Amino acid sequence: MRPFSYTAPATVAEAVDVLAASGPGTKILAGGTTLYDLMKLDIEAPTAVVDVHRLTELAAIDTTGPGEFSFGAAARMADVADDPVLRRDFPALAESLAKAASQQLRNMATVGGNLLQRTRCGYFRGGPAFPCNKREPGSGCAAFGGLDRGHAIFGGSDTCVATYPGDWAVALRAFDAVVDVIGPRGERTVAIADLHVEPGDTPQREHTLAGDELIVRIRVPVTSAGRGSTYHKIRDRESYAFALVSVAAGVAFDDQGAVEDCRIALGGVATLPWRCPAAEMVLTGERLTEESALRAGEAAFAGARPGAHNVFKIELGVRTVADALRIAGERAVR
Ligand code: SF4
Numbered sequence: 641m642r643p644f645s646y647t648a649p650a651t652v653a654e655a656v657d658v659l660a661a662s663g664p665g666t667k668i669l670a671g672g673t674t675l676y677d678l679m680k681l682d683i684e685a686p687t688a689v690v691d692v693h694r695l696t697e698l699a700a701i702d703t704t705g706p707g708e709f710s711f712g713a714a715a716r717m718a719d720v721a722d723d724p725v726l727r728r729d730f731p732a733l734a735e736s737l738a739k740a741a742s743q744q745l746r747n748m749a750t751v752g753g754n755l756l757q758r759t760r761c762g763y764f765r766g767g768p769a770f771p772c773n774k775r776e777p778g779s780g781c782a783a784f785g786g787l788d789r790g791h792a793i794f795g796g797s798d799t800c801v802a803t804y805p806g807d808w809a810v811a812l813r814a815f816d817a818v819v820d821v822i823g824p825r826g827e828r829t830v831a832i833a834d835l836h837v838e839p840g841d842t843p844q845r846e847h848t849l850a851g852d853e854l855i856v857r858i859r860v861p862v863t864s865a866g867r868g869s870t871y872h873k874i875r876d877r878e879s880y881a882f883a884l885v886s887v888a889a890g891v892a893f894d895d896q897g898a899v900e901d902c903r904i905a906l907g908g909v910a911t912l913p914w915r916c917p918a919a920e921m922v923l924t925g926e927r928l929t930e931e932s933a934l935r936a937g938e939a940a941f942a943g944a945r946p947g948a949h950n951v952f953k954i955e956l957g958v959r960t961v962a963d964a965l966r967i968a969g970e971r972a973v974r
Pocket of ligand 1: 761843
């Protein structure tokens with residue numbers, strides 16, 4: 641590990657001042673469950689670390705509504721996952737957190753830091769023996785011609801096909817969340833749809849926040865489709881594993897029993913949280929049946945570009961979408 645400076649500001653305002661005075665090698669430390677790993681692997685080598693995880697200003701959880709729920713960036717994943725109102729009114733959000741990582745990690749990790757976690761591509765974390773454009777731009781990509789079983793079938797480029805590894809952001813994407821951020825140039829709000837970016841020619845750039853910007857809170861509009869929702873995660877083992885395919889789904893029905901609002905977003909298959917508007921349109925105005933849910937799943941996975949070892953994600957994904965919609969429909973108020 642390389643030497644670095646460490647600062648623990650007492651307030652958000654102080655944190656902004658520290659970030660304004662910091663150089664480009666500065667990293668924000670929240671729960672530390674990703675940053676410490678990457679520092680030990682020498683993938684992240686910050687010159688300065690600004691620790692915000694004790695800032696109580698950032699830890700508030702507000703599920704009193706009525707129009708939106710709000711989660712401070714430093715709220716712990718476990719605390720948000722266990723919120724009884726969230727579990728009842730927005731099960732997809734609560735489940736996306738409860739099915740992530742392990743209990744110990746969820747006790748430490750924050751809902752703001754979770755949004756910006758880096759990929760689990762084994763070549764990215766495997767060190768200099770493997771070329772990796774994300775770790776070292778221009779060096780190549782070991783996943784091409786290598787083992788790409790866990791890699792993306794949507795949103796990839798010629799430089800990188802690493803999947804976005806998170807669950808929480810996938811559920812937030814399905815329900816049009818926004819992220820409030822603060823930095824030396826003031827406050828702004830970023831739609832979750834605009835937070836993460838595809839790799840393109842710059843796979844080392846994963847999101848649209850500046851290095852001196854701090855996530856303050858995440859806000860989610862309360863919607864009927866939130867009540868009828870689920871986060872369905874398929875993985876190699878039932879705990880402490882990343883998604884092969886995951887689906888955040890929500891539905892709300894009109895008075896006639898047809899779907900009037902449908903939300904579908906995918907995880908584990910794309911380079912960023914992947915919303916599926918074409919699949920949502922398949923169901924909107926239709927009855928939710930086994931057949932229509934499968935049609936929505938097929939629409940969600942149309943246009944997938946699998947590699948050598950991950951074509952199985954298409955069939956698995958179609959069926960996971962259908963199953964998620966069934967669960968969501970059973971929970972929806974009719
Ligand atoms: Fe690196 Fe992306 Fe290739 Fe993985 S897929 S080795 S992260 S460039």
